[in-house]
Amino acid sequence: MDGVPRVPQQRRPDSGAGADPALLRFSVLGPVRAWSGDEPLPTGSPQQRALLAALLLREGRTATAAELIDALWGEEPPQQALAAVRTYASRLRKALGAGVLVSESGGYAVRGLGEGALDLARAQELAAEADKARAGGDLGRARELLGGALALWDGEALAGVPGPYAEAQRVRLEEWRLQLLESRLDMDLEQGCHAEAVSELTALTAAHPLRERLRELLMLALYRSGRQAEALAVYADTRRLLADELGVDPRPGLQDLQERILRADPALAEPSAPTKEPSVTRVRPAQLPATVPDFTGRSSFVRELSEILSSAEGKVMAVSALAGIGGVGKTTLAVHVAHQARSAFPDGQLYVDLQGAGPRAAEPETVLGSFLRALGTADSAIPDTLEERAALYRSVLDGRRVLVLLDNAKDAAQVRPLLPGTEGCAALVTSRVRMVDLAGAHLVDLDVMSPDEALALFTKIVGEERVASEREAALDVVAACGFLPLAIRIAASRLAGRRTWTVSVLAAKLADERRRLDELQAGDLAVKATFELGYGALDPAQARAFRLLGLADGPDISLAAAAAVLDLDPESTEDLLESLVDTSLLESAAPGRYRFHDLVRLYARACAERDEWPPEERGAALSRLLDFYLATAAGVYAIERPGDRTVEHLEPTAYKGLAFSGRTEALDWLFAEAQCLLAFARQQQAGSPLRRAVDLLWAAKDLAESGANAKQYESAARALRDAAQANDDRRTEGRARTALSNVYLASGRYRDADEEARRAMELATEAADPTPVSWASTDRGIIALNQGRYEEAEFFLTTARDGYRADGNRPGEASALCNLAQLHQRMGRTDSAVSLAQQGVEMFQQLGLTLRLANGRYSLGVALTRAGRLTEGLVQLTDALTMFASNRQRLWEGTTHFRLAQLHLAAHRPAQAAQHAEQSLAIGVIGGDLIRGSVLSTLGKGLKALGQWDRARACWQEALQLLEQSGAPEAEEVRHLLTPLDAA
Numbered sequence: 001m002d003g004v005p006r007v008p009q010q011r012r013p014d015s016g017a018g019a020d021p022a023l024l025r026f027s028v029l030g031p032v033r034a035w036s037g038d039e040p041l042p043t044g045s046p047q048q049r050a051l052l053a054a055l056l057l058r059e060g061r062t063a064t065a066a067e068l069i070d071a072l073w074g075e076e077p078p079q080q081a082l083a084a085v086r087t088y089a090s091r092l093r094k095a096l097g098a099g100v101l102v103s104e105s106g107g108y109a110v111r112g113l114g115e116g117a118l119d120l121a122r123a124q125e126l127a128a129e130a131d132k133a134r135a136g137g138d139l140g141r142a143r144e145l146l147g148g149a150l151a152l153w154d155g156e157a158l159a160g161v162p163g164p165y166a167e168a169q170r171v172r173l174e175e176w177r178l179q180l181l182e183s184r185l186d187m188d189l190e191q192g193c194h195a196e197a198v199s200e201l202t203a204l205t206a207a208h209p210l211r212e213r214l215r216e217l218l219m220l221a222l223y224r225s226g227r228q229a230e231a232l233a234v235y236a237d238t239r240r241l242l243a244d245e246l247g248v249d250p251r252p253g254l255q256d257l258q259e260r261i262l263r264a265d266p267a268l269a270e271p272s273a274p275t276k277e278p279s280v281t282r283v284r285p286a287q288l289p290a291t292v293p294d295f296t297g298r299s300s301f302v303r304e305l306s307e308i309l310s311s312a313e314g315k316v317m318a319v320s321a322l323a324g325i326g327g328v329g330k331t332t333l334a335v336h337v338a339h340q341a342r343s344a345f346p347d348g349q350l351y352v353d354l355q356g357a358g359p360r361a362a363e364p365e366t367v368l369g370s371f372l373r374a375l376g377t378a379d380s381a382i383p384d385t386l387e388e389r390a391a392l393y394r395s396v397l398d399g400r401r402v403l404v405l406l407d408n409a410k411d412a413a414q415v416r417p418l419l420p421g422t423e424g425c426a427a428l429v430t431s432r433v434r435m436v437d438l439a440g441a442h443l444v445d446l447d448v449m450s451p452d453e454a455l456a457l458f459t460k461i462v463g464e465e466r467v468a469s470e471r472e473a474a475l476d477v478v479a480a481c482g483f484l485p486l487a488i489r490i491a492a493s494r495l496a497g498r499r500t501w502t503v504s505v506l507a508a509k510l511a512d513e514r515r516r517l518d519e520l521q522a523g524d525l526a527v528k529a530t531f532e533l534g535y536g537a538l539d540p541a542q543a544r545a546f547r548l549l550g551l552a553d554g555p556d557i558s559l560a561a562a563a564a565v566l567d568l569d570p571e572s573t574e575d576l577l578e579s580l581v582d583t584s585l586l587e588s589a590a591p592g593r594y595r596f597h598d599l600v601r602l603y604a605r606a607c608a609e610r611d612e613w614p615p616e617e618r619g620a621a622l623s624r625l626l627d628f629y630l631a632t633a634a635g636v637y638a639i640e641r642p643g644d645r646t647v648e649h650l651e652p653t654a655y656k657g658l659a660f661s662g663r664t665e666a667l668d669w670l671f672a673e674a675q676c677l678l679a680f681a682r683q684q685q686a687g688s689p690l691r692r693a694v695d696l697l698w699a700a701k702d703l704a705e706s707g708a709n710a711k712q713y714e715s716a717a718r719a720l721r722d723a724a725q726a727n728d729d730r731r732t733e734g735r736a737r738t739a740l741s742n743v744y745l746a747s748g749r750y751r752d753a754d755e756e757a758r759r760a761m762e763l764a765t766e767a768a769d770p771t772p773v774s775w776a777s778t779d780r781g782i783i784a785l786n787q788g789r790y791e792e793a794e795f796f797l798t799t800a801r802d803g804y805r806a807d808g809n810r811p812g813e814a815s816a817l818c819n820l821a822q823l824h825q826r827m828g829r830t831d832s833a834v835s836l837a838q839q840g841v842e843m844f845q846q847l848g849l850t851l852r853l854a855n856g857r858y859s860l861g862v863a864l865t866r867a868g869r870l871t872e873g874l875v876q877l878t879d880a881l882t883m884f885a886s887n888r889q890r891l892w893e894g895t896t897h898f899r900l901a902q903l904h905l906a907a908h909r910p911a912q913a914a915q916h917a918e919q920s921l922a923i924g925v926i927g928g929d930l931i932r933g934s935v936l937s938t939l940g941k942g943l944k945a946l947g948q949w950d951r952a953r954a955c956w957q958e959a960l961q962l963l964e965q966s967g968a969p970e971a972e973e974v975r976h977l978l979t980p981l982d983a984a
Contacts, residue, residue: 024100027119028053029173030154032161034096041095047072048088050163055101055110056118057169064107071165120173123149127180139187146184153177182213189217194224199918205234206911206946209241216254223261223268229957231261233950241947288338288351288405289331298333298453301444302340305333308442309341309403309426330430330446331407332485338405338428345426347400350374352418356410356431364417368393371404371418386417394421401425412438432534432584448597454478454488461492462503470503477503480510481520482598486530490520517602531603534585545576546585547612548621549596550604553683554676556595561676564628564655565621624655626684626692629677631657633699636666640702640887643847644811649771650695651688663887670702671888674709682716685723691732694720697739702851704743705926706889714743734763738772741779746891748928748966750783757783774803774812778819785823786930788969793823811852814843818859825863833863854883858896865903873903894923898935905938910945917942933962937974953978 025035032049034041043049054071055063063071069081078084089108093101102109116122130145157173158166181204188197201218208214215238222231235250235258242248249255260268342349350371354362368389372382375396383389401424409415409431415438419427435441449457458478459467467474481487495506509519517528538546548565549557557565563573577594580586587595596604612618631653638647639660660666670677677700684693697717703709717740724733737760744753757776764772781796797819804812821837824830837860844853857880864873877900884892901916917939925931940955956978963971 024096024113025117025119026052026056026113027152027154028056028169029119029123029152029157031159032056043095044088044091046160046162047084048091050161050166051085051088052092052110053158053161053169054163054165055108057120058109060109060111062104062107062109064105068108072163074164119152123152126152130183134183134187139191143184143187143191146180146187150177150180150184178208178211178214182217185214185217189220189224192224194221195922197221198225198227199915199922202918203911203915206914209947210245212238212242212251212254215250216257219254219257219261220268227954227958228261228264229954230951232258233952233954234948235261236950237948240950288342288349289335298336298449301333301446302337305337305428305444306340309337309344309428333446334405334407334428334430338403341403341426345401345403347402348375349403349405351405351407353407354409354414356408356414361410361414364414365389367418372396375402390417393418397425398422399424403428406430408432409435411435433582434584436582448483449485449488451475451478451483454481454483454485457485457488458492461489462495466495466503473503473507476507477510480507480516484597484599487520487599494519513602517599517606520599528603528606531585531600534583535603535607538580538583538585541576542579542583543607543611545573546580546604547608548618549577549586549594550601551608551618551622552625552676553679555679556593557676558673559592559594560658561625561628561673562594564624567621567624622683623689625680626689626696627653627655628657629673629680630692630696630699631655632673633657633670633677633696635660636670637699637701639663639666640851641811643809645807645809646698646771646812649769650699651692653692667702667888670700671706671709674700674703675712678703678709678712678716682719684720686727690720690723690727690729694724694732694736694739698735701739701742702887702889704739705746706891710743710746710891714740714747717743730763731767731769734760734767734769734772737763738775738779741776745779745782746926746928748926748930750787750930753779754783770803770807774800774807774809777803778816781819781823785819785826786927787967788826790823790827794820797823810843811847814840814847815852815855817843818856821859821863825866830863830867834860834867834869837863851883851887851889854880854887854889854892857883858892858899861896861903862899865899865906868906870903870907874900877903891924891926894920895925895927895931897923898925898931898938901935901938901942905941905945908945910942914939914942914946928966929962930966930968933959933966933968933974934970935959936962937970937977940974940977 023037024041027033032043032053034043034052043052050072051068054068065082065085068085069077072085073081089101089103096110100110100112102111116125126145126149130142130149133139133145134142156170157177158170161170185197185201188194198218198221201214201221205211205214205218215234219231219234222228222234235254238254239250242250250258257268338349338351352362352367352370354367356362365386368386369382372389372393373379375393377392377396381392383392397420399422402420404418404420404425404427406415406418406427406429409429411431411433412435415427415429415431415435429435429438429441434443434445436443448454455467455471455474455478458474462474477491478488481491491506491510495501495503510516521528535543535546545562545566549562552561552565559570559574559577562577563570566573566576568576577586578588581588581594585596585600587597608618630650634647634650635657637644640663658669660669677696681693681696684690693716697713697720700713704713717736721733721736721740724730724736737756741753741756741760744750744756757779760772760776761780764770764776777796777800781793781800784790784793784796797816801813801816801820804810804816817836817840821833821835821840823833824836825833837856841853841856841860844856857876861873861876861880864870864876867873877896881893881896881900884890884896897916897920901913901920904910904913904916917935920935921932921939925935936955936959940952940959943949943955944952956974960971960974960978963974
């Protein structure tokens with residue numbers, strides 16, 4: 001990078017006394033400091049540190065006494081400057097060792113340091129590596145390296161070091177730091193991290209208002225975040241600032257960006273990192289089957305396999321083995337790649353279908369006979385035994401360059417005799433099993449197509465005109481096909497042969513999961529028949545596992561959950577599942593996690609309905625899994641909320657769950673299992689499973705509040721509420737409505753949340769189920785509080801507090817006190833608000849809670865801010881922020897950033913306020929659009945204080961729209977803020 005300070009590698013002296021130079025470390029990117037290992041070394045007075053810094057930055061060269069005097073004092077050195085320099089050098093030599101600070105030619109130098117001893121040198125190395133990674137297209141690695149370089153700064157470089165030399169170096173190092181920051185932020189935007197970058201760029205532009213590159217990046221980040229008005233406002237603010245301060249216009253790059261934003265240039269919308277297209281070589285077929293004319297996608301696999309095959313020239317034989325489920329396109333891809341590689345094998349290409357998925361796989365000796373004939377061997381010369389044929393086959397191929405395509409292999413034993421044995425030849429193998437025991441093979445696991453590839457294949461078969469007018473329906477079709485090439489080809493062929501059908505008609509037929517496999521057949525092609533071949537080859541234990549594991553909804557399943565389904569120990573379960581992975585009927589999603597392809601899952605369920613005996617085992621397997629999820633989630637809830645009696649009111653379970661050693665492990669499980677757990681809960685629609693499924697939502701309520709899984713949680717809660725209502729199960733319906741109210745409240749849908757909570761209270765009272773009454777009362781109280789109905793809020797929050805007390809639920813009582821504190825704060829009763837919040841925090845601390853303590857500190861921080869006790873409030877809110885982050889509560893984390901923005905604004909720190917507000921917008925908040933409107937209002941106030949009036953107006957205009965839609969009283973304040981700006 002231009003302007004990078006250079007510190008070349010130091011030379012180690014032959015000898016020297018004092019500290020071991022290999023252990024010495026120095027920092028100049030912050031205060032000037034020195035260490036021997038982990039032990040700090042004294043660096044003396046500011047002038048002595050200035051001498052050390054000057055020597056470290058001399059890049060190992062000798063600095064004369066005159067140069068050092070000029071560096072420390074400039075044009076007016078003291079009379080005893082030379083003596084002072086010698087004294088400083090003597091003291092440093094004692095601290096560092098004579099072998100490090102050396103005297104020569106009347107001057108001094110620092111030499112003999114180990115690699116990475118100076119933080120600046122390490123930063124330079126990381127920046128250089130980042131440049132290489134970026135040039136190579138590895139933006140993720142480049143960002144990581146630049147982040148490491150920037151992390152080496154510890155405040156202002158050469159902090160507190162006097163003298164003109166140090167001042168010049170400070171300016172130079174700060175400029176370089178900003179260049180690194182701009183490069184890293186530029187890569188952030190290239191990789192789509194625009195929302196996250198806005199907060200940092202807002203703070204940086206406030207700190208460096210005249211730096212146009214930062215303004216340009218901020219405009220682009222805002223535009224890509226859907227905030228076009230703010231992006232244009234940044235340009236207006238910049239133009240005015242440059243005119244007022246420097247009397248110049250923005251540079252052409254900034255002007256060009258503004259024009260492109262005005263015309264909504266599509267090229268600005270997405271990151272524009274260049275991609276390299278694979279080269280395609282035109283080839284002619286030989287003994288290979290014809291390649292399909294509509295071959296689509298798979299470019300990375302084509303490139304990878306082509307490179308492997310091309311490596312055979314002049315080297316040991318290359319072998320690649322493609323594995324994947326039936327219908328994934330292994331043969332199509334292999335034939336396509338073989339045709340492309342044909343020119344590299346001028347002596348011929350051999351092909352055989354080994355029929356490994358069928359009941360009678362091809363015998364290797366038979367295949368060898370046909371291969372030998374194709375290579376010109378007379379029938380009379382072909383020996384009888386397998387070993388002799390294999391030996392002759394390798395002899396015939398010696399000195400030739402032949403490609404052998406072995407399609408649909410059963411296992412490695414069938415393949416081994418058919419492999420060429422000499423350099424220059426290559427073999428390409430396809431199979432449903434992974435041939436981990438095929439020595440020297442390059443293994444490739446072929447997955448389904450990407451959505452774009454799948455749509456392209458469908459369009460090639462059906463025709464551009466029919467698909468273009470119904471693109472969404474076409475996407476539904478390929479998704480229903482699970483992006484499996486065979487299924488897409490069948491569906492497209494059916495549509496192509498029926499001119500009266502629309503794409504929507506086909507999509508509707510495939511929407512019915514129970515009929516989908518029957519619909520996916522055309523002529524002699526059928527997805528079900530392809531799967532049947534693999535299923536028929538399983539042994540009884542594998543077949544049972546295949547059937548039962550397909551019953552549960554969810555994107556994948558963990559080993560522990562699968563053990564519950566199969567009622568086996570984890571070791572036996574893992575052996576079974578890994579054997580299914582080897583057959584390609586099951587996929588290994590990650591270590592300890594497994595998944596079905598969507599169509600394979602449907603087939604597994606059909607097999608369970610047809611073959612599982614007795615039929616009751618299907619329900620028993622799902623019941624065990626539900627017990628496992630509920631028992632484990634209840635354990636996580638108990639770890640997170642010691643003393644909370646909610647877990648004691650959940651349905652009992654017969655199958656045990658997992659035990660955890662601590663909070664982190666428990667939360668890791670909950671969030672890792674979130675999608676599976678919620679999808680499976682939604683699946684339970686009647687009887688005891690329905691009750692346990694609703695209680696599972698209660699135990700997993702952290703998933704709703706985190707924001708990460710809120711939509712899936714809501715979908716499950718709605719489905720279970722409707723099922724409970726249809727089954728006339730009032731107790732379960734009340735609990736489901738409570739769960740639904742909670743997720744509605746978090747997203748700011750107050751009307752829906754209040755209705756669900758009201759009905760939940762009625763049903764729970766009728767069913768004599770007191771816990772939902774306390775939960776629903778809490779929600780109704782918070783809703784009334786946010787809508788300014790303070791008397792109602794006090795009634796409901798007091799009801800909740802009394803209910804928790806009656807149940808002996810101290811965490812619930814503490815939460816109620818914190819909610820009451822927020823009510824008192826809104827009513828202007830700041831002293832009682834602080835007192836109530838402090839009581840809640842003290843109760844949480846006594847119970848040893850973490851997540852709930854975060855809520856308590858949040859409430860106390862807000863109350864202290866309103867009371868004007870800003871220093872205390874900052875401590876509480878900062879602690880709350882850390883706790884919410886460690887508990888994966890992203891929405892609460894974003895809401896706390898909003899409160900910190902308000903606090904910094906009250907403390908007249910607008911730059912910090914704007915930065916926290918931007919972080920809040922990037923993360924999201926509890927309370928939906930109403931709170932987002934308040935965040936934008938606060939951001940606008942901070943920006944106005946920073947002189948960014950146009951951007952402030954854009955924020956307030958959006959805030960006003962959101963607050964008016966939510967019916968919030970804060971809308972009037974924002975309207976008042978806009979009035980003078982609009983008049984101007």
